[in-house]
Amino acid sequence: MSSNTLYDTVWEKHKVAELPNGQDQLFIGLHLVHEVTSPQAFGMLRERDLDVAFPDRTFATTDHIAPTTPQGRERPLQDDQAENMLQALEHNTSENGITFFGLNGEKQGITHVVAPELGLSQPGMTVACGDSHTSTHGAFGSVGIGIGTSQIRDVLATGCIAAEKQQVRRIEVTGTLSEEVYAKDIILKIIRDLGVGGGVGHVYEYGGEAIENLDMEGRLAVCNMSIEGGARAGYINPDQTTYEYLKGREYAPDVDDWDEHVEYWDTLRSGDDAEYDDVVEINADDLAPMVTWGINPGQVVSVDEEIPSLDAMADETARKAAQKAFDHMELNPGETMEGYDVDVAFLGTCTNGRFSDFKEAARVIEGKQIDSGVHGLAVPGSETVRRQCEAAGLDEIFREAGFDWRQAGCSMCLAMNNDSLEAGEVCASSSNRNFIGRQGDKEGRTVLMSPAMVAAAAIEGEITDVREHELTEIDTKTNPTAVVKGDD
Amino acid sequence: MSVHDTMEIRRVAGTGVPVRGNDVDTDQIMPARFMKEVTFDNMGEYVFYDARRDDDGNPNDHPLNEYKGASILIVNKNFGCGSSREHAPQGLMRWGIRGVIGESFAEIFADNCKSLGIPAMTTDQETINHLQSFVESDPEAGLEMDVNDSVVIYDGEEVDVEIDDAMQEALIDGIWDTTAVMHSNMDRVRDTVNELPYVEDR
Numbered sequence: 001m002s003s004n005t006l007y008d009t010v011w012e013k014h015k016v017a018e019l020p021n022g023q024d025q026l027f028i029g030l031h032l033v034h035e036v037t038s039p040q041a042f043g044m045l046r047e048r049d050l051d052v053a054f055p056d057r058t059f060a061t062t063d064h065i066a067p068t069t070p071q072g073r074e075r076p077l078q079d080d081q082a083e084n085m086l087q088a089l090e091h092n093t094s095e096n097g098i099t100f101f102g103l104n105g106e107k108q109g110i111t112h113v114v115a116p117e118l119g120l121s122q123p124g125m126t127v128a129c130g131d132s133h134t135s136t137h138g139a140f141g142s143v144g145i146g147i148g149t150s151q152i153r154d155v156l157a158t159g160c161i162a163a164e165k166q167q168v169r170r171i172e173v174t175g176t177l178s179e180e181v182y183a184k185d186i187i188l189k190i191i192r193d194l195g196v197g198g199g200v201g202h203v204y205e206y207g208g209e210a211i212e213n214l215d216m217e218g219r220l221a222v223c224n225m226s227i228e229g230g231a232r233a234g235y236i237n238p239d240q241t242t243y244e245y246l247k248g249r250e251y252a253p254d255v256d257d258w259d260e261h262v263e264y265w266d267t268l269r270s271g272d273d274a275e276y277d278d279v280v281e282i283n284a285d286d287l288a289p290m291v292t293w294g295i296n297p298g299q300v301v302s303v304d305e306e307i308p309s310l311d312a313m314a315d316e317t318a319r320k321a322a323q324k325a326f327d328h329m330e331l332n333p334g335e336t337m338e339g340y341d342v343d344v345a346f347l348g349t350c351t352n353g354r355f356s357d358f359k360e361a362a363r364v365i366e367g368k369q370i371d372s373g374v375h376g377l378a379v380p381g382s383e384t385v386r387r388q389c390e391a392a393g394l395d396e397i398f399r400e401a402g403f404d405w406r407q408a409g410c411s412m413c414l415a416m417n418n419d420s421l422e423a424g425e426v427c428a429s430s431s432n433r434n435f436i437g438r439q440g441d442k443e444g445r446t447v448l449m450s451p452a453m454v455a456a457a458a459i460e461g462e463i464t465d466v467r468e469h470e471l472t473e474i475d476t477k478t479n480p481t482a483v484v485k486g487d488d
Numbered sequence: 489m490s491v492h493d494t495m496e497i498r499r500v501a502g503t504g505v506p507v508r509g510n511d512v513d514t515d516q517i518m519p520a521r522f523m524k525e526v527t528f529d530n531m532g533e534y535v536f537y538d539a540r541r542d543d544d545g546n547p548n549d550h551p552l553n554e555y556k557g558a559s560i561l562i563v564n565k566n567f568g569c570g571s572s573r574e575h576a577p578q579g580l581m582r583w584g585i586r587g588v589i590g591e592s593f594a595e596i597f598a599d600n601c602k603s604l605g606i607p608a609m610t611t612d613q614e615t616i617n618h619l620q621s622f623v624e625s626d627p628e629a630g631l632e633m634d635v636n637d638s639v640v641i642y643d644g645e646e647v648d649v650e651i652d653d654a655m656q657e658a659l660i661d662g663i664w665d666t667t668a669v670m671h672s673n674m675d676r677v678r679d680t681v682n683e684l685p686y687v688e689d690r
Contacts, residue, residue, distance in 0.1 A: 016680045017673050021657035025670050027680045029687060037573065039526035048667070053674070057687065065524065081524035088526050122686060132572040132596060146596055148574035149528075150603030154667050159677055162666040164654055196511050197566030200595060230566065232595045253686075264685055296511050296569075317510050317564060317613075324509075414520045414571075433570060435515040442519075442538045 002168035004271040006124075006237055007203050010143050011165055014126045023162045028145075029125040030137075031155050032111045033060035033098065035085040036416070037130030041152035042092040052096040054159040059120060060093045061101040062086055063110040064416045066409030068379050072418065073103055073407065082417070096156075109382020109408040112136040112350035116220060117384050119249025123238035123265040128155055133350045133432065135226040138235030139219035140242055141268060143203070145233055166232070167277035169202045173210040175285035180467045182360070183218030184352060184430070184450040186210060188290035190282060191229040192300035199231025202278070205270065206236050210284035216245040217354040224351045225432050228297040237269040289466055291337045292434045292448040294325030299434075301337060303453070303465045309333040328436055329445050337447065337463045343425040345376045345403075345458035346439075347451050349413045352430035353381025355388045357451040361430075362394045363471040364455035365401040371461030376403035377419065379411040392476035403458070415440025428457035491581055495662030497605050500587035500633040502559025504642075505551050506620035507536075512563065513570035514597065518579050520571075531575050532582030552583065555623070560631050562620050563590035564613070568597025577601050587633045589640060589649065591616050602655045605664050607635050611649040619647075635659050 002008055016025040031054070038060075045052070052058060065082040067073050077083040086103060093100035101107040101114060108114070112133050115121045123141040127134060130152045137144035151161050173186055191198075204226050211222065219236050226234025236242075243262055246252045253261045288302035299322075301307055307326075310333060313319045326332060331340075347353070347361050358378065370376045378398045380386035386408055389395055395405045412419040413431040420440030421427055427439055427446050434446035447463060456466040522534035540550040547553045561580060567590045568576060577600045580588075587607045601608045622643055623629065632641040635656060639646045658664040670677075681687050 013684065014680065016670075016676050019666065019669060020661065020663055021654045023654045023658075023666075025673060025677075027677060027684075029684060036523050040528055040574075043527065050667070050671070053677075064520075079524075085524060085526060125686060130572060130574075132570065134572075146572040148572055148577075148596060148600035148603060150574060150665075151599065154670060157667050158670040158674065159681075160670050160673075162654075162670065164652075196569060197592060197594070200566065200592060227570075227596075230569065230594065261685070296513070298511075321510055414515075416520050416524065433513075433515065435513045435570060437519055437538050438515050440521070 002275055002277050004274040005168050005205060005276065006141055006235060006268050006270045007143060007168050007205065009268050010124055010126065013124070016160055019162055023164050025160045026126060026163050027160050028128040028155050029057060030115065030120055030127045031058040032115055032127065032129035032134070033058060034064060034111050034131065035062045035089040036064045037149050038152055039085065039088040039092065040149045041156055044153045045156055050157045052098065052156050055097040057159065058098045059115065060089060060098055061108055061111055061114050062089060062103050064410045064414065066103060066108070067417050068406035068409050068411050068419060070407065079418070106383055109384065110350045110353060110410055112224065113353055113381030113385060116140070117249070117382060119246055119252030122246065122252065123242060124268045128161060132227045133224050135232065135234050136220050136224040136350060138223040138226065138233055139216060141235055141238035141265065143233050143235060146227060166203045167201055168205055169199070169278040169280060170205045170207060170276040172208040172279060172281045173206065173284050174208050174281060175210055175283045176213070177210055177284050177287060180452055180471065181287050181289060182450040182452065183214050183221040185287055185290045186284060187222045187225040188297070188300045188448065189287060191225065191298045193282065194229055194280065196228060196296050196298040197230045199226065199229040202231050204229070204231040204234035205276070206234060211236055212239065215356065216241060217356045220354065221351050225297065228432055238265050289450060289453050291453065291463060293329065293331060293337055294322065295328055295434055295436050297432065297434060297448060299325055303338055303463065304336055306334050306336055307331060338465060340447065340463045341426060342374055342428045342457045342462055344421060344427040345370065345374055345454050346412045346427050346429045346431065347377065347454055348379035348381060348411055349431040350381060351432045352451045353379065353385060355385055357430065358389050358394050359474060361451040361455035362397040363474055364452050364466060364469055365459060366397045366472045366474065368401055368459050370402040370458040373461050374458050376401070376458045377406065377412060378403045379406045380408050382408045412439050414438060428454045428463060430454050492605050495605070495665070497607060497659040498636050500559060500607060501630060502586065503555065503557060503628060504560045504562050504623035504631045505555035505558035506562045506623050507551050508564060508620060510565040511569055512567050514568055514573050514576040515570055517568065517576040518573055523573060523575050528575065528578040528582070531579035535579035535583045555627055557584065559584060559586045560633060561585045561588045562616065562623060563588065564616060565591040567593050569594040572596045574600045577604055577606060581606060589616070589619065589633065598652070602658060602664050605659065607633055607651060607659055608655065609633060609640065609649045609651045611647070615647060
C-alpha cells in the first residue's frame with residue numbers, strides 16, 4: 001500500500017463515502033465531455049429523470065468527429081451521423097447549462113488539449129472524461145481517469161464515480177535528454193520496458209531529473225500515454241513549471257488569490273517519506289528517438305535498432321503476436337525502421353498536438369519540401385493552438401513545405417472524421433495508438449514517433465533519424481502564449 | 489437497456505467462445521467508424537467487425553462467426569486495452585456475451601463490464617488455454633460461471649478462478665448500477681465539495 005503520495009492525498013480529499021460493495025465514491029472535480037461517448041449517458045439521465053448535478057464543473061467540446069477544413073465545418077456537416085452527434089451534444093449541453101466550446105468557436109479542440117490550455121486542469125483535482133487519454137491531465141498533479149459511458153452517467157448525475165484505489169508505481173527518469181529526443185521518446189521507452197499491460201492495477205507517478213526538466217507540454221505528452229502502458233492514470237508532482245504555465249490562464253485561479261493556491265498545491269506533492277508499491281528507474285542519457293514497429297504501442301525500438309527476433313519473445317503467445325505484427329507491417333526481424341517507406345505524415349492529437357510540437361516539427365522542415373510521395377497533414381490540437389502557431393508563422397512553414405494546415409480535431413488519430421488512411425498506406429504519426437485499423441483502414445500501417453521524427457520522415461519519404469537533420473532556430477514572431485492568456 | 493432478468497447476477501451459464509491472443513484492443517472489438525451512432529442499439533452487429541471479415545467482406549473463420557449463440561467469452565492477457573469506449577462491451581453483450589473469463593483485463597474494460605452486469609473473471613494462462621481448447625474441441629459443451637463461489641464449472645469439474653471483490657459484491661447484491669446508491673449520498677458529496685478549495689459553485 002502506498003502512503004503520502006500525491007495520489008493518496010488527492011484520493012482522500014475527494015472520497016465521499018465507502019459504497020456497500022467496498023468501492024469508494026469519489027468526487028470528480030472536472031468532468032470533460034465530448035460528442036462520441038456522451039449522448040447515450042445523457043439519454044440514460046433523461047430515462048431516469050435526473051439532472052446534471054454539477055453543470056459548472058462540466059465542460060464540453062467536440063473533437064472526434066470534427067472536420068478539419070473550413071468547408072468541412074459548414075453546417076449541416078456533410079456526414080449525417082456526425083451532424084447528428086454534434087446536434088445531440090449542442091442540445092444536451094444547452095439543456096443542462098453546461099459550457100460547450102462548439103465546433104466553430106474559438107476554444108474548440110481536443111478535450112485534453114483544451115482543458116489544460118484554458119487553465120481548467122489544475123493540481124489536486126480529480127478529472128474524468130469518457131476517453132482513455134484523460135490520464136493527460138495528470139501532468140498538473142491531478143488524477144485523470146478515463147471512464148465508460150455508464151460512468152459518465154454516474155458523473156453527470158452525482159458528480160462521482162465508484163472506484164477502487166490503485167497501487168502507485170514511481171517511475172524515476174534520471175539523466176538528461178539529448179537534442180532531438182523528446183518526452184514522446186521517454187514514454188515510448190517506458191511502455192516498451194514495462195509493457196502495454198504492465199500498468200494494469202497501477203497509477204504511474206513520473207519523476208526524476210528528466211521529467212522535472214520537461215516543460216508542461218512535454219509532461220502532458222508523457223501522462224497522455226500512461227494508458228498505452230495499461231496505467232489508467234499517470235501524474236507528475238506540481239512545481240514551479242506547473243504554476244508558471246497556469247498563471248493567468250482563463251480558468252486558473254485569480255491572480256489576487258494566487259499565493260494561497262500555490263501554498264495549497266505545494267501541500268499535495270508526494271512527501272519525502274512517501275511510500276510506493278513499486279519503483280522503476282529509467283535513464284534518459286542514452287535515449288534515442290523511438291519508433292513503433294508493430295501493432296501495439298509497446299512494440300518499440302530505437303530508430304537505428306534492429307526489430308526483435310521471434311526467438312527473443314517470452315513465449316508462444318508473444319511470438320504469435322509478433323508474427324502478426326510482422327505480417328501486418330510487412331517487416332522482418334533483424335530489419336531496422338530506418339528506411340521504411342512512408343505515405344502519410346500526420347502531426348497532431350492529444351499526445352503531440354500542442355504549440356511546441358508544431359514548433360519542433362517546423363524546425364525540421366523549414367525551408368524544405370516534403371517528399372513528393374508523402375501526404376503531410378498538420379492538425380492543431382485546438383483552435384487556440386492553431387492561432388498560436390499562426391501568430392508565430394508556423395503555418396506558413398508547413399504550407400510552404402507542402403503540408404496541409406488544418407483546423408483542430410482528433411482527425412487521423414482514429415479517423416472518425418474524413419481524415420483517414422487509404423488501402424495499406426503507411427503513416428508516420430505523432431499520435432498514440434498503432435492498433436490495426438486505428439487510422440481508418442484495416443490494411444493501414446501506423447508508426448508512432450515524436451513530431452520532429454514525423455517531420456523528418458515527411459521530408460525523406462521514409463523513416464529517418466531526426467538527429468541527422470539540421471534543425472533551424474525559429475524566431476517566433478510574437479509571444480505565442482499571449483494568444484491564450486489575453487481576453488477573449 | 490438491460491439484457492438481464494434480474495439485477496442480482498450469481499451465475500452465468502451457456503456455451504463458450506474462445507478469442508485467443510494477448511492485448512486485444514477495443515479498436516479491434518469496436519472499430520471507431522461504428523461509434524457515430526448516438527445509441528448503443530446496433531452495436532451487436534458491429535462487434536469485431538473487421539476481424540470477422542475477409543478482404544472481400546465475407547465472414548471468415550473468426551470465433552464469433554463459428555461459435556454463434558455463445559454466452560461466455562474466453563480470452564487471454566490484457567483484453568480490452570486501449571480506448572475507453574463502452575461500445576466494445578455493449579457490442580459483446582448485445583451479440584450475446586453474458587460473462588468473460590481471461591488471464592487479465594484492461595481496467596476501463598473491466599469497469600465497463602461491471603457497469604453492464606457482466607462478470608469478468610481471471611485465472612492463470614494454463615487454465616485459460618485448457619478452457620479454450622476444451623471449448624474448441626466441444627463447442628456445444630455447457631460452461632458455468634459461479635459468481636458467488638468464484639468458480640468456473642466445465643467438463644464435470646469445478647475450477648477456482650478470481651473475481652475482483654467489489655465486482656463480485658456488486659453483482660451478487662445487484663448493485664452494479666451505481667447511480668442510485670451514489671445519488672442517495674448527495675449530502676455527503678456536498679460536504680466533500682465544501683472542503684475543496686477549487687470548487688467555487690458550492
